[in-house]
Amino acid sequence: MALIHFAVEEALMRLFDYPESDKHNAIHEHFLTRLEDILNRSIHKSADSEMLMFLQEWLTNHILGSDRDYARHILSGAALVRADNSTLVTASVEQPR
Numbered sequence: 001m002a003l004i005h006f007a008v009e010e011a012l013m014r015l016f017d018y019p020e021s022d023k024h025n026a027i028h029e030h031f032l033t034r035l036e037d038i039l040n041r042s043i044h045k046s047a048d049s050e051m052l053m054f055l056q057e058w059l060t061n062h063i064l065g066s067d068r069d070y071a072r073h074i075l076s077g078a079a080l081v082r083a084d085n086s087t088l089v090t091a092s093v094e095q096p097r
């Protein structure tokens with residue numbers, strides 16, 4: 001599930017030329033590495049509470065922080081760019097009043 005979510009986010013950031021995408025993608029990679037580490041250690045001992053704390057902290061900081069940053073970039077009128085860097089369309093999202 002997380003892999004699909006990250007792939008969609010990373011595609012959006014690439015399409016809208018988000019300037020912080022490399023940093024954001026590195027955060028995703030770190031999350032997956034840390035998750036795999038906890039899962040591997042859970043074979044030998046119960047890591048339920050550590051997993052819960054890690055996910056709670058990550059979801060709070062990342063989804064309510066970094067993910068909102070790239071969403072603001074897209075909603076601010078970022079241009080959707082093609083692979084050759086030509087503009088396909090400019091985002092135009094009406095903001096709620």
Ligand SMILES: [Fe+2]
Pocket residue numbers: 006009024028062066067
């Ligand atoms: Fe993200």
